[in-house]
Amino acid sequence: xKTVKTITALTTALTLTAAGCASRxxxxxxxxxxxxxxxxxxxxxxxxxxxxVSAAAAAAAxxxxxxxxxxxxxxxxxxxxxxxxxxxVGGNGAQTAELARLKGQMQxxxxxxxxxxxxxxxxxx
Numbered sequence: 001x002k003t004v005k006t007i008t009a010l011t012t013a014l015t016l017t018a019a020g021c022a023s024r025x026x027x028x029x030x031x032x033x034x035x036x037x038x039x040x041x042x043x044x045x046x047x048x049x050x051x052x053v054s055a056a057a058a059a060a061a062x063x064x065x066x067x068x069x070x071x072x073x074x075x076x077x078x079x080x081x082x083x084x085x086x087x088x089v090g091g092n093g094a095q096t097a098e099l100a101r102l103k104g105q106m107q108x109x110x111x112x113x114x115x116x117x118x119x120x121x122x123x124x125x
């Protein structure tokens with residue numbers, strides 16, 4: 001009987017982990033943003049916009065990864081120590097959506113830069 005309870009608890013914890021944890025920042029897919037949004041930008045303006053979006057995306061990625069770490073800690077506590085801690089696992093949908101939007105913006109700026117032959121170098125991390 002004790003084994004059944006242990007298996008049930010582990011199954012519940014694993015389900016909560018899979019369903020509720022925040023995604024890693026690198027696993028968040030970019031939302032589609034049309035490069036046409038940047039068609040009126042000059043190459044200089046595209047460079048400035050790329051820097052602005054890149055900084056915002058880096059901050060959003062850091063926040064996303066921080067949320068993931070907190071979710072993993074809460075899940076571990078739920079499994080090992082105290083099962084009600086599982087209720088603190090939940091990710092952050094708005095944060096994930098913001099990161100996806102920023103990644104999409106960066107792709108759109110890059111595409112507009114390529115179309116205008118600006119020569120801006122975009123690094124992938």
